Amino acid sequence: MDFTLSAEQQSLADSVSRFCEREYSFGSRKSRLGSTEGFSHDLWRVIADLGWIGAALSEEDGGFGGGPVDTAILMEGFGRALVLEPFLSAGILSLQTLARAPRSAVRDRLLEDIVAGKVLVALAHGEVAANGDAEHVEAVAAHQGAGWTLKGHKSLVLNAPSADLLLVTARAEAGIGLFLVAPNANNVRMQAYKTLDGGRVGDIWLDGVIVEDTIAAPGTGLEPVLRGLDYSLIGICAEAVGAMSAALTITRDYVKLRRQFGATLSDFQAVQHRMSDMLVELELSRSVLYQGMAGLESLPAQRSYSRILVTR
Amino acid sequence: MDFTIAPEIHAFRGEVRGFIEAELPADIARRGRHDYHSRRDDVARWMKILNKHGWSAPHWPAHLGGTDWSPLQRYIFQDELRRARAPVLDRCGLDLLGPVLCAFGTPDQQARHLPPILNGDVWWAQGFSEPNAGSDLASLKTRADLDGDHFIVNGQKTWTTEAHFADWIFALVRTDQVVKPQAGISFLLIDMTTPGVTRRPIWSIDGAHTLNEVFFEDVRVPVSNLVGQAGHGWSYAKFLLTHERTTSSVVSHTKRDVEQIRYLATLAKTPSGPLIETPAFAAKLARLEAEVIALEWSVLRVLHAGEGDPAGNSVASLLKLRGSELSERAALLAAEALGDYGVAAMPSSETDGVAPPDLPPIDDDEAVGVSAKAMFRRAATIYGGASEVQRTIIAKSVLGL
DSSP: OOOOOOOOHHHHHHHHHHHHHHHHHHHHHHHHHHHSSSHHHHHHHHHHTOOOOOOOOOOOGGOOOOOOHHHHHHHHHHHHHTTTIIIIIIIIIIIHHHHHHHOOOHHHHHHHHHHHHHEEEEEEEOGGGTOOOOOOOOEEEETTTTEEEEEEEEEEEEEEOSSSSSEEEEETTTEEEEEEETTTSTTEEEEEEHHHSEEEEEEEEEEEOSSSSSOOOTTHHHHHHHHHHHHHHHHHHHHHHHHHHHHHHHHHHHHHTOOETTTGGGGGGHHHHHHHHHHHHHHHHHHHHHHHHHTTTOGGGHHHHHHHOOOO | OOOOOOOHHHHHHHHHHHHHHSSSHHHHHHHHHHOOOOOOOHHHHHHHHHHHOOOOOOSSSGGTOOOOHHHHHHHHHHHHHHHTTTTOOHHHHHHHHHHHHHHHHHHHHHHHHHHHHHOOOSSHHHOOOOBSSSSSSSGGEEEEEEEETEEEEEEEEOOOOTTTTSSSSEEESSOOOSSGGGGEEEEEEEEETTEEEEEEEEEEHHHOEEEEEEEEEEEEEEEGGSSTTTTTTHHHHHHHHSSSSSSGGGGHHHHHOOOOOOOOHHOETTTEEGGSSSSSHHHHHHHHHHHHHHHHHEEEEETTSTTTOOOHHHHHHHHHHHHHHHHHHHHHHHHHHHHGGGGBOOOOOOBTTTTOOSOOOOOOOTTTHHHHHHHHGGGGTTTTSSSSHHHHHIIIIOOOO
């Protein structure tokens, strides 16, 4: 085992931190968050040009051949600065789901366009009654000629309002399939809303929409989605570790400045103990994140440990 | 020991419940279910209804507009208001300033200021905290210098709740710069329309505007607006903060939260049935309920203890500490009961029934304000004496450490 970053990985980490330092002052983040889409398309292109979207994609699929460690390095850096661009949604969830879907001309072209920052794809998988059960899909796919029509309600679709295409799961007799739908197609309705952190999401109702392309036929769609979810869990946990780490540093610096009762807050043992507890939580979170990355390829069930500890 | 509740107490609860059911306007009750911060016009309308019945300020002395209810009756009254989702009243006027004026105000001050508070006509803000005087309130810097028959006030207050509604503010100000910090503080009533008073909103994490900064620049305040004696402000502030010592438990709010959680979790679906029937969630709810019951019985013990009773003081010391923790946890569990929509941002106010754009698809009155509440409640263990300060007080005053 070796828990140190390689020279290449260190250079990626440095590059992310330079990007955040340059682009993510408090003021510029605030104005970006307040914009119509809640992030910057220009910065998304910068992220693509830096090769970050394809960092954890195999070279065979048009990526740069990295893996979950690269994803975690990027997301930890983004978490420190609370980066707003849809990396989790488009750069991990949709990308890794597609990467595990059967090869096809449509899939290959989509991956290429995502990596180039030309197309934003949102995975519309979750449903209200699923309560975190990734296999619970009530949306249905029905045969329509040679293709499919979809009916159902997808909830909390990350970055749905800015998506060029939706990757939708629906169930047919053979099992769960993965379908491509244009958000502005007939019989698709979206209700856009914000999350507590200002993120943009939407609920989507499919009311007999005709599918543009089938990415994975019914019965073959679940495995790619589980893969995308596993990968994005690593991303979310790494983002949380980055945010926690930044928050701990900011708080550490502040308690050394603020004075009450004739002393700095850092002089009070009660505050010291809380700070120590936070450091313990942070380090344990990082440890279980590493364990999750180690098991990503072999033991998908391990992902839940990271989620239980880091995002609670 | 006798744990039975006297029949007249049951009857009293029934009378209060009947009154609220008959008199609380339906539109106000509906907004109450939303868990939004109460609107000033709702509060004023409800206060007038209560005042007509003589129930605006049951904890004030009867001859100044209060009642002669026992502490238990006053608790039951508040409990029923929360249960019915009635607006949260103007706490600054009723609970904080009112008792101080009743005890230490001049007859003129009482006659001028108390009736408009009772009727919801005049809204008050509390000017205590400053940027560098939070838990350590005695280090406050806002000064009031005597100039003939006026004080000249200069300084800044912060985290001032509802100051944007307020017509008046009662402020702790430093009138003596030489003596030790607590001895130089006075309690001053300031008309918010006086030239030199400005307010600036602080937007909180729930997206709402309830908090403010208030600035004083050469504000002239008549000496007749001084409450009690100059230099005694600290003791009045301590009186005010300990006047209703069970209020800080917010147990009636949290009991209502438990009901809300049960309601939402019964509606929430999971692949194996309603959320409330899943073992993991049911266990969390049971744990919360047990702790809320323990808190409420602690409140009951304090209500039945005399002022100087050491056992009562011991229990009273935990009410704010544990009450604020449970309040945070209850709001988070309510958000959890919303599933996906628990992370959706909802506005924490409503303009005349017009829903703002960009809302998640939840329209149940009980659900819409939950996530905002969960965010705002994060402050409960900080304001009104942070948990660290509470623990230090318990260690010193109860355990004698």
